[in-house]
Amino acid sequence: MFNPSELAVLRRAYARQVTFLGDAHNAALEAAYVGVPREAYLGQGPWQIFRWTGGYTPTPDADPAWLYSDILVGLQPERGLNNGQPSSHATWIASAAPAAGEHVVHVGAGVGYYSAIMAHMVGASGRLTAIEFDPDLATRATANLAHLAGARVLQGDGSKLPFAPADVIYVNAGASRPADTWLDGLKDGGRLILPLTTSQNFRRFNFAHPTGAVFRITRRGESFDADFVSAIGVFPCEGMRDEVSERALAAGFEKGGYREVKRLLRTDDVSDEDCWVKAPGWSLAYR
């Protein structure tokens, strides 16, 4: 087994590598990856490591050293539910850029590892609200985050539960449309990290022909800027799947153009040429 000082060195290398791989240029984020021990959140090893070629493989033993690599770790492997890939989270968290003193709402917190990363970034003057739908995972997240004074964990549907106005809303499950609670809950200047996915997205991820995309939605008064961040394949968001929006997204991914999106509108009263996707009550527009 690696001893604690060896693990600390490993974490420094891991933090540098995953922020590099995620193209995430944010010193506070790299420091958070250094400062937060992944093994404290994922429970006792051996751990089930996700294989992109299919299935999982267990680590040979319970040495936390195995966790300091750009790997997904099964939380509930039988459901394909994982602690996500560190470099991908680096990309998404860097695009949200949580800053000292801010309030972060994390929807789909799992066991709280990436919640703790963002709590590290906002620091003692900041606040974290972590929301997890699955009762077992929420119980684990509650225990894992109990040492953080500014953190609280809620079990339930993060698209419906109320929360205090947020600087960052970080959603880690695939929705087919933006939730009103997320748009209404953003402070002016606040950033929502929003994965939008079709019904085919989960388990059939293909970078060349994506069926899911992460957008950063930035509130400007009553308007919302939107930027494409990355493609994604992700576990679906409970309560946030509707068939009409799914069909609109499927057609949007088929035709392309998601990288050119500039604005989220809370209406579908927009011409087809001016938007990538529209469905009742919302659209992603090009200007």
Ligand SMILES: C[S@@+](CC[C@H](N)C(=O)[O-])C[C@H]1O[C@@H](n2cnc3c(N)ncnc32)[C@H](O)[C@@H]1O
């Ligand atoms: C891809 S997993 C990510 C877990 C965690 N972020 C991680 O990487 O370790 C997605 C998580 O979102 C949760 N989830 C799905 N729908 C949700 C909802 N409406 N509200 C809160 N959590 C939800 C799932 O139970 C699951 O734990």
